[in-house]
Amino acid sequence: MNTNIIRTLLFFVVMIGYLLFPFYSISSYQNVLTDGEVFRFRPAPVDPYDAFRGKYVRLDFPQNRLVLEKGQATFKRDQDIFLTLKEDSLGYTQIDKAFHRAPENTPNYIKTRTLYNIGSSVYFQLPFDKYFLNEELAPLAEKKARELTWNRDGNNQASIYMDVRVKNGKALIEELYFEGIPIKEYLHTNEK
Amino acid sequence: MSNNLKALKWLYGELPNLVTKGIIDEEGAAKIKTHYGALPKTSTLPMALIITGILGAVLIGAGIILIFGYNWENFTLNQRTVLSFLPLIVAQMVYGYTFFRKRNDTGWVESSSIFLMLMLASSLALISQTYHVDGELEDFLFTWILLSIPLLYLMNASLPAMLLMILSTWWAGLVVDFQSYKPIYYWLFFLAFLPHLIYHLKDRKTEIREVLLGWVFVVSFGIAMIFVFASRNIADHYLIGIAAITPLVYLLGKYVHGHGATIWQRPLQTASIAMTIGVSLFFAYGIDWKEFRLEKIMTAYLEAGSLGILNLVFVIACFVGTISLASIRFSKKQQTNPFLLIFPVLVLIMLGAGMTFSKIAFNVFLLGFSIFYIKEGLNTQKLSLINVGMLILSLLIGMRFFDVSIPFMIKGIVFIIIGICFLTANVYLSKKYKSNEH
Structure with missing residues (x-):
């Protein structure tokens, strides 16, 4: 009898835990999306296939590395790294500095892990490098992205950019824009 | 176990026949039934x-x-x-x-x-x-595995247990990296499914569950151990892992499966015996394993910090488990294959002694192992055991025959001596057989 009550109690604890876990991740994502500061990144997309999660557009960032100046902290591979951000003259985001611990004076930093070092540069993966679309839209997006990248004149305003919300180390994609239009809308108006 | 059951079923089926033919009377049939007891309620699981x-x-x-x-x-x-x-x-x-x-x-x-x-x-x-x-796939799997653990125990379901074992191995494979020690966390997953495994392997209500669980365990665990001990340097770590784990798995198998009817019905024993023979053949072949040095392994463990110590704790726990299970078996005089217990000792000595020793030691070991099997097979009239013994022996002979590092003279003399031994055994056995006939 007693073991039965414990078992039933455990059953409810586990079931509620199963609901709370995704709920917790969702609310923390929502928190970043509503309260986080917007940063505009300029990516260059490519498109691999992820069988487990459908399809997505993979985004490569030129901001995935930082040349460490003398006197700055050094990093080993596969280590936590905290990156502060700054805007360049065109209004796009660049990585400012890298730290071993979370900076205390600003919530606008990204936490990720280092990949490797080359010389004085440290390479890392930015935690927002996949934009999920379905299997029909993803190849289309890739095709359009290639076209837009070809047509782009180096000094003009970039035709592809992504808005990312950043708060206390977390960074989430808000929207991906092609020629200033949100990607899904763009793909529907420019089909084929 | 299941063989006895089959025999009993057959016997009970025959009893009415025997009574009608007058070979035994009603009373005799009833006596037989009371002697063997009622047929255990076979779980007529649909x-x-x-x-x-x-x-x-x-x-x-x-x-x-x-x-x-x-x-x-x-x-x-x-x-x-x-x-x-x-x-x-x-x-x-x-x-x-x-x-x-x-x-x-x-x-x-x-x-x-x-x-x-x-x-x-x-x-x-x-x-x-x-x-x-x-998210990285490995982080996803990690979360999924952790969340799934309660499903093994809330209703004792074995399918999630098998999936969890496979996922744990997959995870260890994804995080394996010669510069990190992350796969060692596999031991935590192992601790999570171990109680389920032992509980169900001992509980022989449904044989299919027992056998499947056993096989999924030995295969996934064996692969995971490669990742766990390959954390830094496969040569250093894997061998000590094999020495620690193989005999323990064998003894655990003896404990949970007992004497399963066929090799498929005792996965733990089958896997550990196969492992012992395979690794021994490897070392009997005589590859230069300068890398295998006890002091090297110890420094590697110390370098690994807390994770290295966690791994070391598990290795020591395995050795302690082996020694205690073995001593229980010996004190109860239960039949145990001694070669499975000699194997880790040989490996450990080899780690200190080097190649020449290991080559000779493992050749002698395999020779003894094969003779042990042939002898057991002859004693118990089991052809499968004789075949295993002959297989080991022929692999060993083939390997040594083509071994260019031993001078032809010595090779020839040793072959002839061992051949004479077998012929002597043959003569002795045939005499014994004939005297038994008379």
Whole structure:
């Protein structure tokens, strides 16, 4: 009898835990999306296939590395790294500095892990490098992205950019824009 | 076990026949029945129901993952978030129904548990897709494994246990890296499924569960150990792992399976014996393993810090477990294959002594091992044992015959001496056989 009550109690604890876990991740994502500061990144997309999660557009960032100046902290591979951000003259985001611990004076930093070092540069993966679309839209997006990248004149305003919300180390994609239009809308108006 | 059962069933089936033919009387038949006892209630589990139930649950689960994973673009963020919970909630309702109403129905228990486990993964994946959160597969698996552990114990479902073992090995394989020690965390997953494993392997109500669980365990565990001990340098670590684990798995098998009818019905013993023979052949071949030095291994462990110590603790625990299980068996005078216990000792000596010793020692070891099997086979009239012995022996002979590092003279003399030994044994046995006949 007693073991039965414990078992039933455990059953409810586990079931509620199963609901709370995704709920917790969702609310923390929502928190970043509503309260986080917007940063505009300029990516260059490519498109691999992820069988487990459908399809997505993979985004490569030129901001995935930082040349460490003398006197700055050094990093080993596969280590936590905290990156502060700054805007360049065109209004796009660049990585400012890298730290071993979370900076205390600003919530606008990204936490990720280092990949490797080359010389004085440290390479890392930015935690927002996949934009999920379905299997029909993803190849289309890739095709359009290639076209837009070809047509782009180096000094003009970039035709592809992504808005990312950043708060206390977390960074989430808000929207991906092609020629200033949100990607899904763009793909529907420019089909084929 | 199951062989006896079969024999008993056959005997009980024959009894009425024997009575009508007058070979035994009613009283005799009744006496026989009381002597052997009633047939144990064979769990007449409708196996077809269980199998179809499980397959249905798995296929529906996979289908839901595919349909929801399509990433329907017309839904808003909030709608999608709600949709991510839907499969999970449905699976929880099925699971809850089973928990309160069908807890003794194996089909329901296994299907609803595996379904919930799959839907848990589906929800996690859908949420990260919705928010474009790019998690690494290994982190995803880690979360999934941790969340699934209660499913092994709430209703003792074995299908989630098997999936969990496979996922743990997959995880260890993903994080393996010659510069990190992360796969060592596999031991934590191991601790999580070990109670389930021991409980069910000892409980022989459904043989299929026992055998499947055993095989999934030995195969996934064996592969995982490669990753765990390859954390830094495969040469250094793997050998000590084999020495620690192989005999323990054998003794555990003896403990849980006892004397299973066929080699398929005692996966733990079969796997550890195969491992022992395979590794011994490797060292008997005589590859230069300068790398295998005890002091090197110890420094590697110390370098690894707390994770290295965790691994070392497990290795020591395995040795302690082997020694205690073995001494229990010996004190009870239970039949145990001594070569499985000599093997780790040889490996450990070899780590200190080097190549020449290991080559000679493992050749002698295998020779002894094969003779042991042939002798056992002859004693128990089991052809399969004789075959295993002959197989080891012929591999050994073949290997040494083509070994160019031993001078022909010595090779020839040793071959002839061993040949004479076998002929002497042959003469002795045939005399004994004839004297038994008379």
